[in-house]
Amino acid sequence: MEEGNERLDCREELLAITKRLVGIRSEVNTDGERVVAASIHGMLAAHPYFEAHPSQLVMEPTVNDERKRYNVMAHVRGTKGNSRRTVVLMGHMDTVGVEDFGAQQELAFRPDEWMAHLKGEGLPETVQAQLESDDWLFGRGVLDMKSGVASNLYLLTHYASNPEQLDGNIVFIAECDEEDGSHGILSALKTLKRWQSEEGFEYVAAINSDFVAPAHEGDENRYIYKGTVGKLLPSFFITGEETHVGSAFDGLDPNFIAAELTRQISYNPELCDVALGEATLPPVSLKQTDLKPSYTVQTALASYVYYNFFVHSWSPEKVLELLKAQAETAFRNAIETFRTRYRKYEAVSGRPGREVTWEPRVYTYDEMDTLLKEEHGEDYVQHMKDFKDALEEDESLDSRMLAARVVEEAWKFMPDKRPAIIVFYSSLYSPRVALTGERENECRLLDALDDAIEAVQPEYGHPIVAKNFFPHISDMSFVAMSDDMSEIDDMVANTPSWGKKLYVDYQDVADLNIPVINIGPYGEDGHKRLERMEMTYSLEVVPNLTNRVLRRVLESE
Structure with a gap:
């Protein structure tokens, strides 16, 4: 097996991290966003690598935001070589609310207790079978998207413990406010640009870890997305x-x-x-x-x-x-x-x-x-x-x-x-991102993704399929865009509320323009009471796919 592409055995560790994160109530636009940020920062601060390199871990407040909340960002420098090539691992730590859980709102954050409660309910046959299996986890945020953040945390700390395996660098972002105004990722762009200047990072790819789901009833595919849909209002x-x-x-x-x-x-x-x-x-x-x-x-x-x-x-x-x-x-x-x-x-x-x-x-x-x-x-x-x-x-x-x-x-x-x-x-424009392979870094990322799917597919029983556009709004829209700035200027001219309450520095996005894909946990009913994820794909396949992609795009020519 090619060096650095050994299979990561991380299911149980990722499950523990996921449950820990889910246990922190962090609905968007609540104080919980600050609590989960502090917890993630604390987890990383306790790692020997960040104890030795404290400047490489930050918890930074969002900008132009009416709320006090934070992003957690960190970077690990590989010591295998001197490459400036850098991959960004990103994911959001906020969730939607739990009003749909009714009187069981507190159970939404305790997956084991919530699943025990659900066994007493009359559930649809398919959901009941998933609940009774050992391969599905239920609860608010298990799918959208704390298991994705857990995967990124695992990979960051894996290379923090083994920087000699890494030729290049990894930047980790756990951003807030994805479920509402995207203040988190828009603020993180400022730090990415600062690190680009101060640390000399060359951002060659970004990997988001938002959730994926069946495209239609009976769909058995597990999707990877190369780019994302844009949204206008x-x-x-x-x-x-x-x-x-x-x-x-x-x-x-x-x-x-x-x-x-x-x-x-x-x-x-x-x-x-x-x-x-x-x-x-x-x-x-x-x-x-x-x-x-x-x-x-x-x-x-x-x-x-x-x-x-x-x-x-x-x-x-x-x-x-x-x-x-x-x-x-x-x-x-x-x-x-x-x-x-x-x-x-x-x-x-x-x-x-x-x-x-x-x-x-x-x-x-x-x-x-x-x-x-x-x-x-x-x-x-x-x-x-x-x-x-x-x-x-x-x-x-x-x-x-x-x-x-x-x-x-x-x-x-x-x-x-x-x-x-x-x-x-009358609202925020989330830019479309289409990866055409016309730029060198896009081409390398797409090739790396194809190779990773080919390598991992034999180990997994359902088809892993790459598509061109993530179908939901996500923070992928704010690390790259396919519009040029003249098109953005026209949008601004036709947005009467543009100003203090509604403002995005799209020039930051254009300046960075990092090719971005989505490799995220698989499950069903995101944003709903029966939100759940399949553990084999989410806790085993996702980190291994992500690892293969990042290693391939970082490797020297």
Whole structure:
């Protein structure tokens, strides 16, 4: 067997680390995030390597964050040679909440007790079989993703104990806040850049350890992902023409347009981004509301909707272009339906009606903002700055609602108040990452992954399959990106809430641009009450695959 590629016998040690981490309640946006960071830091600080090299282990606060929380970062320098090549092992230590556990919330963090409790419940046949086996572990965070962090911890300390086996370096990141705002990884980028400068690291690959799951019922594959899906939150401010409900056809209800817009966009396969033979899921509505503050018998002045939107190859600018066209179609359909129904109402009521003269009007936020700057000059610019500054002091407003209020205020300056749709972004953009093999480090990483799968597959009974895009939002999006900065600038120009509450230094991501893959634990029902992981794959296959990949990409030419 090739030197350095011996099989790691680590199942029991990884299981113990996983249970220890799961036992620390660390739901996102709670004090538990600090507790788990301190625990991981303490585990590493007690290792002889970090006792001898204390500057190589840090617990650093996040930046531009309203909460006090920390990342744990460490690095081990190999002594086999003098290579600057460095692999980043990354994973998040926060979890989602446990409200779905009901009265058994505390058991969510004690896997053995939780599994004993579940044996008294009537579970689906497959889940019951998994529970009764010796190869599945249940509990909050066992899958998403403390077993992945445990694998990275094991590999870090393995090479801390055996640096002579390593030609190159390993950087370890246990980041907070993956489940909400990604403050953890965005803050860690600053440290990665500092170490790049101070330590001379050449980052050649990053390996994330987020969980993987069946793609469909009956799917036996265990997936490795080369890159990740991107996510946008396209949003629409819709104005109508207000009227009293007793004269309904004298106005145009923006909720009527919003309903047609959702019918046009949600679940529309034309809006699936197909790249490298894989398709994203189509967009789906995440919010649809009008902006009336209270009940009245008048129709609303404006409505607000936003949709989840995944991308593999489309830029934010391309998505706005596509959705502007979809909005124009929906607007036209809504007006035509209104006109048809109005004519039918005239026939049944015997009342003559008026001509329907509305036409679809759709602007991007940047288009409207540019128009208003030309129309009103510095008065408009200063007013909007002051208005936005005041909004950002309101802790009750998230970035989505802040964006809606900014657009609503800007609309007041529009000289033409006829019904219109304004399309924009209102939340964080998680960049897409596509590994094409065009860069040397990408090519080496992809080759290393293929070799690792080929070597490990005979030891494991289910197919290990590499795909191009991790299908969920993850921190992989913030160590590399396939967009260029001009595309990012266009996204920023169309994000009204960009500023204090919503800000990402995408230049940090572009500067590092580390080829990234995901090798993570396998299981089912992540984010759900029956969250569980398969131990053989998660505690044996994952660390061995990861080890083979990192050794291969670090080895000398």
